[in-house]
Amino acid sequence: MDKVAIVGFYQVKPGLDLMMSPYEMLFEATRGALDHAGLKRDDLSTVIGCNNDYYDGKTISNCFKVEAGGAYMKDESKVEMDGAHAVMYGLMRILSGNHKLAMVYGISAPSCFPYESVRILETDPTFDRPINLLNGYTAGGMQMRAYLNAFGLSEEDIAKVAVYNLKNAAKNPLAIPEAQKTNITVDEVLNSEMLSAPLKKLMYPILCDGVTALILAPERQARKITDKPVWITGVGHFNDTYYLGDRDLSSCSSMEKAAEKAYKIAGINNPKSEINVAELFGHTACEDLILAEAAGLADKGKGLSLIDTGKLNPSGGTMAGYTPAANGLTRIVEAVKQIRGEAEGHQISGANKAIASGQVGFCAQNNIVYVLEGGE
Amino acid sequence: MPLPEYIKKDYKRTRTMKGSWYLTSYKYKFNLSRIKEYLKGLKNGILLGLKCRSCNTVSFPPRLICGRCLVKPDQWVRLPETASIATGSANYDEEDKKREHPFPVIAVRQDGADTALIHNISDDVDFNSIYIGMPLKVVWAKERNGLYLDIDHYEPIEDPAIELNKKEGSVD
Numbered sequence: 001m002d003k004v005a006i007v008g009f010y011q012v013k014p015g016l017d018l019m020m021s022p023y024e025m026l027f028e029a030t031r032g033a034l035d036h037a038g039l040k041r042d043d044l045s046t047v048i049g050c051n052n053d054y055y056d057g058k059t060i061s062n063c064f065k066v067e068a069g070g071a072y073m074k075d076e077s078k079v080e081m082d083g084a085h086a087v088m089y090g091l092m093r094i095l096s097g098n099h100k101l102a103m104v105y106g107i108s109a110p111s112c113f114p115y116e117s118v119r120i121l122e123t124d125p126t127f128d129r130p131i132n133l134l135n136g137y138t139a140g141g142m143q144m145r146a147y148l149n150a151f152g153l154s155e156e157d158i159a160k161v162a163v164y165n166l167k168n169a170a171k172n173p174l175a176i177p178e179a180q181k182t183n184i185t186v187d188e189v190l191n192s193e194m195l196s197a198p199l200k201k202l203m204y205p206i207l208c209d210g211v212t213a214l215i216l217a218p219e220r221q222a223r224k225i226t227d228k229p230v231w232i233t234g235v236g237h238f239n240d241t242y243y244l245g246d247r248d249l250s251s252c253s254s255m256e257k258a259a260e261k262a263y264k265i266a267g268i269n270n271p272k273s274e275i276n277v278a279e280l281f282g283h284t285a286c287e288d289l290i291l292a293e294a295a296g297l298a299d300k301g302k303g304l305s306l307i308d309t310g311k312l313n314p315s316g317g318t319m320a321g322y323t324p325a326a327n328g329l330t331r332i333v334e335a336v337k338q339i340r341g342e343a344e345g346h347q348i349s350g351a352n353k354a355i356a357s358g359q360v361g362f363c364a365q366n367n368i369v370y371v372l373e374g375g376e
Numbered sequence: 377m378p379l380p381e382y383i384k385k386d387y388k389r390t391r392t393m394k395g396s397w398y399l400t401s402y403k404y405k406f407n408l409s410r411i412k413e414y415l416k417g418l419k420n421g422i423l424l425g426l427k428c429r430s431c432n433t434v435s436f437p438p439r440l441i442c443g444r445c446l447v448k449p450d451q452w453v454r455l456p457e458t459a460s461i462a463t464g465s466a467n468y469d470e471e472d473k474k475r476e477h478p479f480p481v482i483a484v485r486q487d488g489a490d491t492a493l494i495h496n497i498s499d500d501v502d503f504n505s506i507y508i509g510m511p512l513k514v515v516w517a518k519e520r521n522g523l524y525l526d527i528d529h530y531e532p533i534e535d536p537a538i539e540l541n542k543k544e545g546s547v548d
Contacts, residue, residue: 019407020405020407021404021405021406021407021440022405023406023440023441024407024410024440024441027440027441027446027448030446031446031447034446041445041446057402057404066443067439067441067442067443067446068441068443070446071443072443072444072446073444109405111403111405112402112403112404112405113401113402113403114401114402117401
C-alpha cells in the first residue's frame with residue numbers, strides 16, 4: 001500500500017446540547033483541522049463528509065454542509081455510515097492518484113434528533129418491527145448476556161470496564177463533563193439504572209453533539225506539511241449478516257476478519273505485543289471487550305486483562321462522549337494523538353503503533369479497522 | 377411482456393407495514409446572536425449585509441460562513457432599500473387558480489449585495505410583466521419585530537436613483 005498520512009485534525013469539544021448550530025460546529029472543526037496542519041482551503045482537493053439524513057432531519061444532508069465543510073467548488077462526497085468509513089473513502093481517493101489532500105469530517109447533533117428512534121428505523125420492518133422490542137438498548141443487553149454466558153463472566157467484570165472507561169474519560173480534556181468520573185466505583189455502575197438487563201446505564205455511553213475532522217495526505221505532501229505524520233499502514237473492512245439471530249453475539253466475526261486483514265497489510269504478526277494503543281468504537285462497555293478480543297489484543301474471554309495494561313481506549317472510548325457519525329473519526333484522532341505524543345493527560349508513553357476502529361449496525365455488524373504508525 | 381402468473385400472485389401477497397416518522401421531534405438549531413445586528417437593523421428599518429473581508433462578498437441575508445474563504449465574515453455593511461430581480465417564476469398552486477394571474481415568486485438581489493433571497497412581490501403584479509433586473513424597493517411590515525419577515529414584500533419602482541434621492545430628501 002502506498003503511504004498516506006494523517007497530517008492534521010481537530011475535534012470540537014462535545015457537549016450534551018452545544019450552544020451553536022451544527023453548521024458552526026462543522027466550521028470550527030474544518031477550520032481547526034486546516035489551521036492545525038497549516039494549510040489553506042485551496043490546498044484541499046477533495047472533501048468527504050460523514051453525516052446522516054435521519055440524524056440531520058434534512059435529505060441529502062451533505063448539501064447543507066458545503067460551505068462549512070470547506071467543500072465549496074471541491075469534489076465533495078458523503079458516507080452515511082461512520083466517520084471511520086469516510087476515512088476509507090478519502091484514502092481510496094488519494095490512492096487512486098486523482099486526489100492529493102482530503103478533508104474528512106463526521107458530524108451529528110443528537111440534541112436535535114431522536115437518536116434511539118432512528119435506531120429503531122434501522123431494524124427490519126417485516127420481522128423486527130412488529131414485535132417492536134429491538135432497539136439500541138435491548139441489542140446491547142442481549143449481546144452482553146451472550147458474552148457473559150459464553151465465557152463465564154459476571155456483570156461486575158463489565159462494570160469494571162465501565163469504571164475504567166469513565167476514569168480514563170476524566171483524564172481526557174475532550175470528554176464531556178458528565179462522563180468524567182474520577183471516583184466512580186464498580187458498585188455505582190452496578191446500581192445505576194437498568195437499561196436492558198444486564199446492561200446498566202453507566203455501561204452505556206452518553207449521547208452528545210460533536211464534530212471531528214482530519215486531513216489525509218499522500219506521502220510526498222505529508223512530509224512537507226508536518227514533522228509528525230501518522231501513517232495509515234493497514235486497513236480492513238468487513239460486514240457481518242444483518243440479522244442479530246444469525247450471528248454469535250459473544251464474539252464479532254467482522255471485526256476478526258477486518259483486523260486480520262489490516263494486520264496483514266501492515267505486516268503485523270503479533271498484535272498482542274506489537275500494538276501499543278487500541279482506540280475501539282464499542283457501543284457498550286461490554287462491546288469494547290468483544291471488539292478488543294476480536295482484534296486479537298487478548299484471548300477470547302480474557303479481554304478484561306487489557307484494562308490492567310491501559311492500552312485499550314486510553315481516552316475513555318465512546319464512554320467519553322458518544323457522537324454518532326463522528327465516533328470512528330474521534331477514535332482515529334485519539335490514536336493519532338497518542339502516536340504524536342500529544343494526548344494530554346491520557347498519554348501512553350512510547351506509543352508508536354495503534355489501531356482504531358469504526359462500526360455501524362446493531363452489535364457491531366460492520367467493522368473497519370485502521371493500523372496507524374508513527375515515524376518514517 | 378406480461379408478468380408471469382406467479383409474480384402477480386406474489387405481488388398480491390405482499391403486505392405493507394405501517395411506519396412512523398418522528399418528524400416533530402426534530403429540532404433545528406441556529407444561534408440568533410450571530411445575526412443580532414441584522415435583526416436589530418430590521419427592527420429599526422435598516423438593512424445590513426455581511427461582508428467577507430477576504431473576498432469582499434456581501435451576503436444578504438447574512439451568511440454565517442463564507443464558503444469561498446472558509447472564514448466567518450464579520451463586517452456589517454448598510455444596504456439601500458432598493459433591489460432588483462435576479463430571477464423569477466410563478467406559483468401554480470391549487471389555491472392560486474382562483475386568482476387572475478399566477479403568483480410570482482422572485483429571487484431578489486438587494487443593491488450592494490452579491491447574494492439573492494427568495495421573497496414576495498406586490499400582490500397586484502402580473503408575473504408576465506417581471507423581468508430580470510427589474511428595479512424593486514423594500515416594503516416594510518406594518519409592525520417590525522426584528523425578524524426575517526419584517527420585510528413584508530418588494531414592490532416595483534420606476535428608477536432606483538429617484539428612490540434613493542427621495543430618501544436623501546432632495547427634490548427630483
